[in-house]
Amino acid sequence: MTRPVLEARDLRVAYGGNVALDIPHLAIAPGELVGVVGANGAGKSTLVNALLGWSRGAPRVSGSVRLDGEEIGGLPPHSRVRQGLTLVPEGGAVFMRLTVADNIAAASAPASSGRRGHDEEEVYALFPRLRERLHHAASALSGGERQMLAIARALRLGPRVLLLDEPSIGLAPRLVADVLRTVRGLVDENLSVLLVEQNVRAAIEVVDRLILLERGHILAQGPAAAMRDDPRILAAYLGEAVA
Amino acid sequence: MNLVQQLINGMVLGHAYALIAIGWTVLLGVARLVNFGHGQIYMLAAFVTWWAVAGLGLPYPAAILVAMLAGVLIGLIMQAAMLRLTFAQDLVSIMIVTLGFGHMMRGIAGLVFGGHPQVLETPLSWIDFEIAGAWVTAQDLAIILVAILFFALLHFVLERGALGRTARMVAEDPKLAQLAGIDVRRVYFAVFAFEGAAVALAASLVAPRTPILTSIGFEEVIVTFVVVVLGGIGSVAGSYVAGLGLGIFTALFGGFVSPAYATTAAFGVLIVVLVLRPSGLALGAGRGAR
Ligand SMILES: Nc1ncnc2c1ncn2[C@@H]1O[C@H](COP(=O)(O)OP(=O)(O)OP(=O)(O)O)[C@@H](O)[C@H]1O
Ligand SMILES: [Mg+2]
Numbered sequence: 001m002t003r004p005v006l007e008a009r010d011l012r013v014a015y016g017g018n019v020a021l022d023i024p025h026l027a028i029a030p031g032e033l034v035g036v037v038g039a040n041g042a043g044k045s046t047l048v049n050a051l052l053g054w055s056r057g058a059p060r061v062s063g064s065v066r067l068d069g070e071e072i073g074g075l076p077p078h079s080r081v082r083q084g085l086t087l088v089p090e091g092g093a094v095f096m097r098l099t100v101a102d103n104i105a106a107a108s109a110p111a112s113s114g115r116r117g118h119d120e121e122e123v124y125a126l127f128p129r130l131r132e133r134l135h136h137a138a139s140a141l142s143g144g145e146r147q148m149l150a151i152a153r154a155l156r157l158g159p160r161v162l163l164l165d166e167p168s169i170g171l172a173p174r175l176v177a178d179v180l181r182t183v184r185g186l187v188d189e190n191l192s193v194l195l196v197e198q199n200v201r202a203a204i205e206v207v208d209r210l211i212l213l214e215r216g217h218i219l220a221q222g223p224a225a226a227m228r229d230d231p232r233i234l235a236a237y238l239g240e241a242v243a
Numbered sequence: 244m245n246l247v248q249q250l251i252n253g254m255v256l257g258h259a260y261a262l263i264a265i266g267w268t269v270l271l272g273v274a275r276l277v278n279f280g281h282g283q284i285y286m287l288a289a290f291v292t293w294w295a296v297a298g299l300g301l302p303y304p305a306a307i308l309v310a311m312l313a314g315v316l317i318g319l320i321m322q323a324a325m326l327r328l329t330f331a332q333d334l335v336s337i338m339i340v341t342l343g344f345g346h347m348m349r350g351i352a353g354l355v356f357g358g359h360p361q362v363l364e365t366p367l368s369w370i371d372f373e374i375a376g377a378w379v380t381a382q383d384l385a386i387i388l389v390a391i392l393f394f395a396l397l398h399f400v401l402e403r404g405a406l407g408r409t410a411r412m413v414a415e416d417p418k419l420a421q422l423a424g425i426d427v428r429r430v431y432f433a434v435f436a437f438e439g440a441a442v443a444l445a446a447s448l449v450a451p452r453t454p455i456l457t458s459i460g461f462e463e464v465i466v467t468f469v470v471v472v473l474g475g476i477g478s479v480a481g482s483y484v485a486g487l488g489l490g491i492f493t494a495l496f497g498g499f500v501s502p503a504y505a506t507t508a509a510f511g512v513l514i515v516v517l518v519l520r521p522s523g524l525a526l527g528a529g530r531g532a533r
Contacts, residue, residue, distance in 0.1 A: 052422075054418070054421060054422065056418055058331075076421070076426075076428075077421040077422065078421045078422075078423075078424050078425055078426050078427070079426075081421070081422060081423070081424040082424045086422070087422055089419075089422065093419055093422065095411070095412050095415050095416065095419065096415065097411065097415050098408070098411060098412070098415075102408060105408070106405075106408050106409075106412060106423060107423050107424075110424060153423070157423070157424060
């Protein structure tokens with residue numbers, strides 16, 4: 001196996017005395033799209049946030065995180081972002097008071113990194129809808145448009161690994177498929193993505209590998225094709241009777 | 244008392260008020276922070292300017308720089324102590340800690356500079372101009388000029404360009420700003436350093452107008468409060484207008500009604516404005532550091 005682009009070991013997160021996440025090992029290969037599914041409160045957001053060392057709360061996080069073989073586990077979130085690990089957190093991560101244009105302009109890969117993020121034209125080519133709303137404040141966007149803007153901002157940062165926490169939340173079914181297809185396209189151009197997605201049925205169509213979380217632990221994981229028929233997935237999320 | 248003289252006094256006072264308040268405006272607008280040690284930084288910076296001129300024999304402009312440097316240092320020390328509270332946006336604790344810093348600064352000033360009132364003599368205080376039968380000193384003109392330049396520069400920096408955008412991002416959502424690769428800690432330090440430098444600049448320009456005592460600073464905090472709130476919390480342009488308005492109001496009220504009740508009247512105006520227009524006077528109110 002090629003060296004993973006992102007690798008975590010003994011990743012533990014605790015809120016007060018409650019251990020919300022305990023993952024011995026997790027790796028993402030270059031150009032791989034890994035889906036993370038699980039019930040509400042399973043620890044999906046906790047996982048992607050912990051990889052970045054970021055949180056809206058104040059959890060205790062321990063463990064090792066390596067990006068391209070380099071340990072980043074001790075770095076503050078903004079440094080990890082500059083190194084190429086980017087997160088689109090749960091629920092419309094845009095600056096409401098900035099215009100769409102400013103939101104996009106404000107995000108760019110640091111010149112010193114040598115990475116090239118999407119330029120503004122590429123972003124608008126990907127999300128033409130945003131071009132039409134250029135001079136609106138982000139607070140005036142619809143939920144779906146905000147998600148597009150959040151993803152666009154992340155791509156501008158030129159990530160090596162992109163962590164997406166439920167990018168399709170609140171989107172119309174057709175848009176869900178659109179967004180997931182867009183993500184797949186980026187992965188095919190060699191981006192690596194960890195995608196948290198409630199919509200298992202839609203996710204399983206695009207991901208390479210699926211991880212099932214339950215109460216902070218990895219309950220099952222495997223290639224998408226195999227997981228499609230996994231009884232635990234079927235039972236829990238597809239609402240189909242286990243044969 | 245003629246009207247022209249009062250208007251000129253009001254202009255000077257107004258620009259002084261705006262300059263005294265600008266550090267708080269940026270502090271609140273960018274970092275959503277408060278500093279109740281603001282007045283004591285003013286007091287300390289006034290003493291440092293006096294000491295640099297009278298004690299070290301530095302020329303006045305160099306003394307201003309020394310005072311601003313001291314302001315930066317105090318700001319950085321305060322922020323270093325409060326960093327965790329800042330990240331948690333724990334305003335109540337920050338209020339108490341900054342109040343504590345203020346009292347400590349007052350104690351230190353008493354120890355270092357003693358209890359005697361000092362007068363800061365600057366070369367500019369000796370130069371007078373007559374305008375339509377009213378008098379103004381070069382020191383007063385310097386206050387107006389520096390305030391205008393300072394506000395124009397700040398407005399320009401915050402309105403355009405990456406720095407202003409970064410400020411607005413941190414003001415809106417510091418956590419999200421981290422995800423955009425912004426070192427929010429550095430921004431907080433920079434903002435507190437700016438606050439210290441700005442109020443020190445104001446002190447070294449305005450303090451020559453009155454005797455310098457360790458007890459000064461309280462009135463400056465009150466004025467700052469009024470200017471920041473009237474200007475629409477965090478608005479640079481709003482603070483300028485509010486400072487100017489408050490200065491002219493205070494001068495006219497003091498000249499034609501009663502100087503003893505000018506501050507009382509200013510608070511009356513503040514309350515009326517707040518009740519009628521909760522977001523302050525400025526159009527850009529609540530839009531972060533503008
Ligand atoms: N700020 C916090 N303080 C305390 N506990 C928290 C906090 N955030 C999350 N938790 C706890 O951690 C556990 C995992 O939460 P997490 O948000 O990761 O779940 P999730 O899988 O993302 O759920 P959802 O599908 O609802 O987004 C939950 O039990 C939750 O109560
Ligand atoms: Mg979640």
